[in-house]
Amino acid sequence: MNAWGIARLVAAKDLRVEWRSRVLINQVLPFATLVMVMFAFALDNDQTLTRVAPGLVWLATMFSLLVVVQRSFAVETADGALDALQVAGVRPAGIFLGKSLALLAQLAVLELVLMGAAVVLYRTELHAGGVVLLVTTYVAATTGLAFVGTLYGGLAAGAKGRETLLPLLMLPVVAPVLIGATRATEAALGTEGATPSDGWPWIGLLILFAALFGVGGTMAFGSLIDE
C-alpha cells in the first residue's frame, strides 16, 4: 500500500483510539484549561492577562502538545504495535504522516477550547477583521507542531527516560512556532493596537517551518524509529 493509504489508515486508527479512550477529552483538555487558570493566578492582573493572552494560549498548547505526543506513542509501544507496524512492512513515511494527521486533528480541538478559555478567562476579544489571519495562523502553526511532535515523539518512543527526553528535544525546536504564532495571533486580535497586516509575515515563517519539518520528518522518520 502506498504512503498515503497507510497514512489514512493510521490516522483513522489513532482517532478511533482517542474516540474510544477519551484521553484527550477527559484528561488533556482539563489539564490545558487548568494551565490557563494557573497563568491567571501567577500574573494576577486583568490588564496584563488580556495583553499576554495570545502568548499564554500558545504556551498552554505547547505543554499540552507534550502530553498528547506522549500518549500518541504510548499507544504504539504499550503492546509492541510499533514493532508490528514495521514487520507489516508499513512505510515509515506513512506512519509519520498518519500520526501527524491524527495529532493535527487533536490539537485543533485542543486549541479551540483554549481559545474559548482565553475569551472567557482573559477577556480576549475576537474581531471580524482578524478572523482570516487567525484561522490561517492556527492551521499553519498546528501543522508544524504536529510534524515536530510526531518526529521527536517517534525518536523518544523506544528510549529510556523518554518522558524527560521529549521536552528537552522538542521545546527548543518549537520556539519559532511559539514566537510566530503568538505574534500573528496578537495581530489578528488587535492586541496593543496591532493590525492584521502585522501578522502576515509571521505566517510565512510558520508555513516554512511546517514545510521543512514535514519533508524532514517524512524522510527521516524511518531511521529514527528503526532499532
Place this chain on the structure above:
Amino acid sequence: MRLVDVVAVLGGFPALAGASLTVERGEIVLLRGPNGAGKTSLLRLCAGLLAVERGQATVLGCDLTLDRAAVRRRVGLLGHANGLYADLTVGDNVRFWGDTVGATEREIAASMERMGLANRLMDVPVGRLSAGQRRRTALACLVARRAELWLLDEPHAGLDAAGRDELDQTLRAAAAAGATVMVASHELERAGALASRVVEVVGGQVRGAA
C-alpha cells in the same frame, strides 16, 4: 532461509552468538531451549527487527545485512507482545492489521472465523479480553497477513484446548500452502507433533541444525 554464524546484539549482550540454521520452504520448525537461549532474538532477527551484527542471513531471498525492510512485509511475527491496541475492539484491530497489508473484507472475516473469534467478541475492546482471547485476536491478525514466513513466539501460551487445535490446524494449512513456519515453544508434546523438525537453541547458538 539461511543463517550462517549470525551474531546479534541486544543492549550490548550477544543474544545470538554465532547461530547457523537452514530452513526450507514449507517446513514447520520447532525451536526449543531454556529461557534466555536466544529463541526470541532468532525470531525477531528473521522478522527484520533485530540487526545482524556479524555473519550472513538470507530470509526469503532477501539479504538481511543489506535491507531489512524488504523482508518485513513478507513475514508475520507473533512475539511476546500481541501488537494490539487495547482501546480498539477485536474487529477494529483485525481490520486495521488486515488493511495494512491490503487484505480484503472476506479474508479478514475468514481469519477471525479461523481463530474462533465469535461474533459476540467482535465489538469488545481488546483491553477487556482475557490473555487467551487476546492471543487469539493476535493470531487472527497474523492469519489476515498472508505471510510467506510465519514466526511465532510461544503461540500456545494462554490458549485453551480449542484454541490450540485451531492454531495447529492453521499452521499446518499455512505450511501446506507453501509457507514456512518457525515456532518457539516450551510445549514440546504439542508443538513436537506439529513440527517437521525440532532444533535446539542454547547459548545463542543453534544445535541439531544440520
Place this chain on the structure above:
Amino acid sequence: MVAMLHAPYVIGSYVVTLGGIALYTVGMFARARKAAKRLPDEERPWS
C-alpha cells in the same frame, strides 16, 4: 598594569573559561585512561 574597573567580572570570566576547559580536559583524559586500561596497546591506529 592598567587599573581595572569591574575586575571581579573580568577575572571571573577568565577563571570560568580556563577552569571550564581544564576540567573538561582532565575529565576527557581520565576517560581515555579508563578505556585504554581495558584494551591491548596495539589497537590505536593513530599511534
Place this chain on the structure above:
Amino acid sequence: MNLTSSSSSSPSPSPTSTRFTRALGVAALVGIGWLVLFGLFLSPNDRVQKTGVRILYIHVPSAWLAYLAFGVTGLSSAAYLWKRTRNLQWDRVAGASAEVGVLFMGITLVSGSLWGRISWGQFWTWDARLTTTAFLFVTYIGYLAVRDLGGTHQQRAKRSAVMALLAVLEVPLVHFSVKWWRPLHQNETVEKGKLNGLMLFSLFIGLISFTLLYVWLVIHRQRVLALNDQVDDRGLDLALAARREES
C-alpha cells in the same frame, strides 16, 4: 592541561596523544598564556567599554568556535549519512565536535553575560543573537542526550546524524524568528573598528589559541570515543566467548 608530565603507568600522558597533538597542545597552551598576558595586562582599556573589552578577547573567539564546532558536526553527520562516505569515524568526529561546541557555547554564555553586566548593566538581554545562542546551547545538549540512547554503533550514528541535520534546519528558523521578535537590539560597539592595534592583536591571539585548542580537544575527544567503541567491541567479543561456553 597535563601535556608534558608523564604518568608512571604508560609512556605518554594520555593514550590518545601523538607527537602531533602534543605539539598542538603546547602551541595552544602558549597561545592561552599570551592571551592572558595581553588580554588582562598588556592591552589598554577601551574608551567606551573601559575594562569590559578584556572579556571580549575570550568571548568572541569562543562564540566563533562554538558555531564552527556545530558546523563541523553538521558536515560530519552529512558525511556519515551519505552512503559513499559512510564511516563511524565521521560519527565520532560529529560527536566530539558537538561536545566541545557545547563547552565553548557555555563559555560564550557565561562570559557574555559578565560582559553584559559591565557594559549594559544587566546579565542578559533578549536580543536575537543571545537568544539564538541560548537555544543552540540547549539543542546540542539534546543532541548529546540522543547520542547516549544506546543501541549498536551504527544505530547511534544514524540517529544522531539525523538529529544533527535537524538541528541545522532549526537554527536559521530560530534565528530569524527571534530576530523579528525583537527587532531592536543593542549596538555592537566592538565591531565598528574602534579597537586599537593592541586590542585587535589580543583578539587575534584569542582566535588563534582557541582554534588550536578546539582542534586539539576534538582530536583527543574523538580518539577517546574510538577507544570507547573498541572497548564495546571487545566487551562483545568476551561476552560472545562466554556465551559460547554456555552451549
